[in-house]
Amino acid sequence: MFAVLKVKMLVYKTQLPILIGFIAMMLIFTYIFGASFSSSGSVKRKAYIVDKANNNISDMLITKLKDNKVIDFKIIDYDKAVNNVEKSKGIGAIVIEENNDSLKLSVMSITMNQDIMMLKNLLSSVSNAFSNDIKLSDITFDYLNKSGVEVDNNTLRDDVTKEIGDLRTTKRFYKTTSKYINSDSYGYNHLKHTLAGFALFFSLFLVFFGIGNIIDEKKDFVWQRQLVSPIKNSYILSGNLIATFIIGFFNILVMVYGGKYLFHIDWGKSDIGILIVLGAFIFTITCLGLFIASFFKTMQQLSAIVPVISVSTSMLGGCMWPLEIVQSKALLFIANLTPQKWALEGVSDLIMYGQGIDSIVKPVLVLLLMGTIYLVLGIRLTRRSKILSS
Numbered sequence: 001m002f003a004v005l006k007v008k009m010l011v012y013k014t015q016l017p018i019l020i021g022f023i024a025m026m027l028i029f030t031y032i033f034g035a036s037f038s039s040s041g042s043v044k045r046k047a048y049i050v051d052k053a054n055n056n057i058s059d060m061l062i063t064k065l066k067d068n069k070v071i072d073f074k075i076i077d078y079d080k081a082v083n084n085v086e087k088s089k090g091i092g093a094i095v096i097e098e099n100n101d102s103l104k105l106s107v108m109s110i111t112m113n114q115d116i117m118m119l120k121n122l123l124s125s126v127s128n129a130f131s132n133d134i135k136l137s138d139i140t141f142d143y144l145n146k147s148g149v150e151v152d153n154n155t156l157r158d159d160v161t162k163e164i165g166d167l168r169t170t171k172r173f174y175k176t177t178s179k180y181i182n183s184d185s186y187g188y189n190h191l192k193h194t195l196a197g198f199a200l201f202f203s204l205f206l207v208f209f210g211i212g213n214i215i216d217e218k219k220d221f222v223w224q225r226q227l228v229s230p231i232k233n234s235y236i237l238s239g240n241l242i243a244t245f246i247i248g249f250f251n252i253l254v255m256v257y258g259g260k261y262l263f264h265i266d267w268g269k270s271d272i273g274i275l276i277v278l279g280a281f282i283f284t285i286t287c288l289g290l291f292i293a294s295f296f297k298t299m300q301q302l303s304a305i306v307p308v309i310s311v312s313t314s315m316l317g318g319c320m321w322p323l324e325i326v327q328s329k330a331l332l333f334i335a336n337l338t339p340q341k342w343a344l345e346g347v348s349d350l351i352m353y354g355q356g357i358d359s360i361v362k363p364v365l366v367l368l369l370m371g372t373i374y375l376v377l378g379i380r381l382t383r384r385s386k387i388l389s390s
């Protein structure tokens with residue numbers, strides 16, 4: 001196995017200038033595309049507000065909610081909110097109802113995920129601050145009223161909440177830390193999504209064509225001679241797979257740390273978690289490349305099909321755009337069958353939503369399962385080739 005691996009690495013060594021140029025172009029184009037698609041680098045998630053109270057207090061609360069930097073709120077009626085949430089056209093909805101002299105707030109959603117937690121945290125934070133502002137306004141109104149000063153209560157509430165809100169945003173009397181979602185640090189970020197998505201997308205080409213060296217060996221009958229030689233079949237496969245994995249993982253390292261130090265992309269607090277997810281992804285597409293290469297006899301045939309597979313699966317897997325904007329349940333189901341979807345989900349949880357390393361367990365397990373299936377199929381086809389060659 002080590003002899004086969006050494007030969008493969010020597011082949012890559014002769015192609016080192018081409019590999020470096022390819023990786024450099026990937027990094028540059030990824031940053032250009034990411035920066036051009038979003039001038040601010042971030043996009044607000046969509047959610048809805050149903051205002052059943054429809055009074056001055058609810059209007060003021062809605063204004064406060066709309067001032068946030070994470071979620072883009074739209075006011076709609078209850079039936080439309082239910083329909084949109086059921087069709088996943090937003091992360092959820094906030095329902096505001098009148099309850100005696102106060103407001104009743106509730107969150108409408110289908111499933112519990114990090115987006116809903118973000119919505120609930122935002123609602124809790126804004127409503128608590130708003131409640132305190134209203135209490136301060138009422139106390140001030142009572143004091144002025146007892147002092148004989150005539151003032152409209154609604155006007156006073158508007159002024160007090162505005163002044164207190166401005167004071168919170170412009171003045172800082174203490175410093176604190178929090179493990180909860182920070183709107184300035186977490187949330188969907190287009191540049192991060194693009195860098196991660198294109199890193200996965202470009203890696204497909206490098207890995208597929210790397211494992212495609214088997215096809216050149218088939219053309220020159222080197223592969224067939226290896227299969228009928230005393231060298232174990234597992235050694236031949238392992239040498240090819242490990243060499244391709246090393247090159248693919250090196251590409252990922254350059255994309256991650258190149259983006260981190262050249263373009264100041266924040267990849268989160270867990271480099272180990274990022275590398276585990278991406279390593280599992282490289283394993284999966286390496287095994288997928290072995291499976292695909294088994295069907296072709298020339299590099300021209302492989303070159304024709306690789307762009308189709310890479311582009312289509314990357315689009316379906318969310319590398320080009322967030323899957324949250326996709327409404328078709330059929331397309332979302334197909335996305336679950338692509339390695340890119342699971343790799344991007346794991347990376348996004350770490351770098352955009354501040355999740356811990358435990359959040360990548362499911363994506364990594366799914367990727368390893370996919371890779372194992374492709375590996376088994378690739379080995380079966382390889383054994384078939386050995387029988388035919390005998």
